[in-house]
Amino acid sequence: MAEIRSNAASVEFRDVTKIYGKSRTPAVDDVSLKIEAGRLVTLLGPSGCGKTTTLRMIAGLEMATAGQILIGGVDVTTLPATDRDVSMVFQSYALFPHMTVEENVRYGLRFSGFAKQEVAERASAGLDLVGLSDYGSRLPSQLSGGQQQRVAVARALVLEPQVLLFDEPLSNLDAKLRRHVREEIREIQQKLGLTVVYVTHDQEEALAVSDRIIVMNNAVIAQDGTPRELYDAPANGFVADFIGEANIFDCAIESVEDGVASVRLGDLTLTLPARGFGPGPARLAARPGRLTLNPHGTPDTLPGTISKATYVGSHLEFVVSTGLGEAFVVTPDVDAPFQAGQAVGLGFPARGPVLIGG
Structure with missing residues (x-):
């Protein structure tokens, strides 16, 4: 055979x-x-x-x-x-x-x-x-x-x-x-x-x-x-948005040392891999599932307001209005205690954001 x-x-x-x-x-x-x-x-x-x-x-x-x-x-x-x-x-x-x-x-x-x-x-x-x-x-x-x-x-x-x-x-x-x-x-x-x-x-x-x-x-x-x-680690905004969804924010790299960047995002300071970028205006991408919603006023979070909350069975989807634009957030916690109109703090965990090119 x-x-x-x-x-x-x-x-x-x-x-x-x-x-x-x-x-x-x-x-x-x-x-x-x-x-x-x-x-x-x-x-x-x-x-x-x-x-x-x-x-x-x-x-x-x-x-x-x-x-x-x-x-x-x-x-x-x-x-x-x-x-x-x-x-x-x-x-x-x-x-x-x-x-x-x-x-x-x-x-x-x-x-x-x-x-x-x-x-x-x-x-x-x-x-x-x-x-x-x-x-x-x-x-x-x-x-x-x-x-x-x-x-x-x-x-x-x-x-x-x-x-x-x-x-x-x-x-x-x-x-x-x-x-x-x-x-x-x-x-x-x-x-x-x-x-x-x-x-x-x-x-x-x-x-x-x-x-x-x-x-x-x-x-x-x-x-x-x-x-x-x-x-x-998408290389640029196109890849970040095409391979899954991504929130893209304008930011500023304040300094770089040993491949690590100090990044200013609104009133937050984040420490991220520099990925070859130097000081100056930049952008970062954050996947919806790698952002967190926290009670309003939580330290090291970006203030925002939930404009939309949607239950889709396996997870919850939120649209959050911030001073840097809208953010789309997904959480598997279908019992999360957040609803439309609520003030929240948008968190950026260590594995969340990544610096990207144009």
Whole structure:
């Protein structure tokens, strides 16, 4: 019986630019990145940021205008899609409606030089890997959306590609099913040690599945790091606001010593990692769940008034008006004794705020 194996390879972009037609605005602008073999890396960003163009250049469906693309250390910049050892799972799944599930999975293998018996064994192994071994004789129309997605994954996996690409793979599924299928994709990736490049605009999805996230904005990389690095220490306001929600305040760095900044925020003085910033005007970001509400007049808090309090089942959400603008605060304490109109003190715990760039 054939087994699905990993031929995982690294992916590297060296100063890659993509310009369509006579446009003067690059879709991807001088991007350099490296994705290690056997890792799941997500390209995350809003529509039009360049993430899908980047994915399509890895696949060979778009050609770079400038720069180099390497897969497994081999320059593939000018190679067409048919000559790259890459498989892609499309947003639409792209299943053939007149073919059975097994025929869909076999389809790519028919053109790969395998003997008939090998094709059958690989297709069977692929369906078994995604939990659809009993569905081979069904048509795609007889499957749920999640099952169709798994067929598309099996069809890609049986080719044992060096790189597996996902283009917004969960966008056609409802919220509960999205969570289930993304867990399956991550499990298969880790089990086989696949190199996966995954495109989404859903930050929660990216945080859940990725070894690394590359956040793109306006055709360039805004930040590259692990999910925790991007959430805890965003480089700038765009990343802070795109990866989860963030409160952003103007502040002033009064002094820096040994990498630690003394920061003035209203009447408060905070001690924060300087992150390379020097004295002068600055900004800080604070996640809603990392701010605290305290009784009015509590020392070392920012005075404010609750303008809105909302119960959403698992937590409470508050909008607090302060002299520095509105703050959004979330607490899991659904019995917190605060209500709209109440004067409070907004607290900034040590792990709360972080200095950010523009």
